[in-house]
Amino acid sequence: MEIVPTPAQEADSGEAPRRSFAARHRDKLLGILAVVLFFAAWQAIFLVVPFNKLFISKPDLIVLGLIDLIKSGALLRDLAVSAIPFICGMALATVVGVALGIVMGWRRRVGLALDPLMTVFYASPLVALSPLIVVYFGVGFGAKILIIFFLSVFPFIFNAYAGVRAVDPLLINVVRSMGGREIDLYLKVLMPSVLPYIVAGARIAIGRALIGVLVGEFFAASEGIGYAIARFGDLYALDKMFACILVIMVIAVAMTEGIRWAERTAFPWRAQ
């Protein structure tokens, strides 16, 4: 944490009883301290406990493994291979899910008809269909995209549906009585109201899409980050396996926290 307080922050804290840098960033510093302590303890425990590299790894070995993976370009290649179906599947889920959700919310009867059906789909562990998808579509791109799509489409459907139903009817009436056209309704009332719901849905969908990537690659793949983890496990290369796991954790946190940040910045009125 090399954050130096900016003049504006200085001025801010000048009004309140002056607090030290440590006091102001107490929670963040404590968090960083805990993470550092965790890795230090992980490294240090093997001074006491015998180290078996076929069973566990150490932070220094993990870092070396990570550097090795980055230098050889294997990590980047695997990430790129996994990213393409992830992006395609998520894009498909966004388009289909948002469209379906908006129609379900806008047309009352469509909503009534599809709500139970979608609930049944959402509640059933659709991952269970992935062996079938692999049988139908073979080992590859199509199967991966479908698995990701099926897992991540439902948060979009339900959130868009909820977003439309949360639209203030008064606003619709205002647009109508002022002579607004249908397109005005969609652009000026519907979209601003639904968008926060869709972004919140995207946050949930990302986690599920990541599961889809891993399921697809554990089942049937010859490259990709999920395949890399499984293969390093088979090879007992635990340092590289841990390195890949940490990379996925960092990516997952970056994406969900990134969306959270976008939610706070773009729709501050919805911040909890």
Added chain:
Amino acid sequence: MSELLETGMAPAGDFAPARSLWRRIEPAVLGAGSIVVLLLLWELLPQLVTLQAGTKMLFTTPSKIAVTLWNMIVTGKLWAPLSVSGTGFVVGLLLSVLVGLPLGVVLGRSRTLNAMFDPFVTAFNATPRLVFLPLLMLWFGLGVTAKVVIVFIGALFPILINTYEGVRNADRGLINVVRSFGGSEWDVARLVVVPNALPYIVAGLRLAIGRAILGVVVAEFFGAEDGLGVIMVQAASRYQVDVVFAGLIVFAVLSLIMTGLVKLLENRLGGWRPQRTGGE
């Protein structure tokens, strides 16, 4: 939706009874209707379009799935793998409640501990638990332990985060009252914090059940030698599509029943539900 319609309709005498009856049963009719139509289409698809021989082998109809499921139940073939899956599910979920609940209360009450645990909770909650599966298989083998750990990690965070939110939301005034009368931190937790957090905890439990079932399924797909998920993967590789769907239905029904029961409990505990829920 339905109760909203009913309260709107009941006092109004202007509407004809027939129309109000239709309005009341409309959601059920439309909802059930769409499912029935979908099932009928699926059932009749082989009659409507001629399938190629290759596709036919991979195709099944709802009636065939129902017969397969019935046979699995009657012959008892379902129960042994289901009890294996159920054991992993129950033990993992119990462990996650046993750990998540006290930890959530502690993190909710202590700002320092919360700040220290926050990076780990955020990281493990955002990461799909599946990444740990190869590692867990290495550590624990193909037995029930790896499954229990996957279920545990998945179910822990909804319970932990919801408990935390519920504890944070406790009324400060009530806490101060307990304190002024000489109550200990244990009394505060027992009398104010946990009862207040209960609706949150139950909502977290509902999320946890879904994640736990997902955990059982994926753990059995990749790293187990016994269980309903194993049966499904084996069936898929033998092109017994109906068995895969039968397994899916069993998992879905169990998930619906359990979340339904928890929802009943939620409604009992109060008409309101927390806005913020953990992750999923």
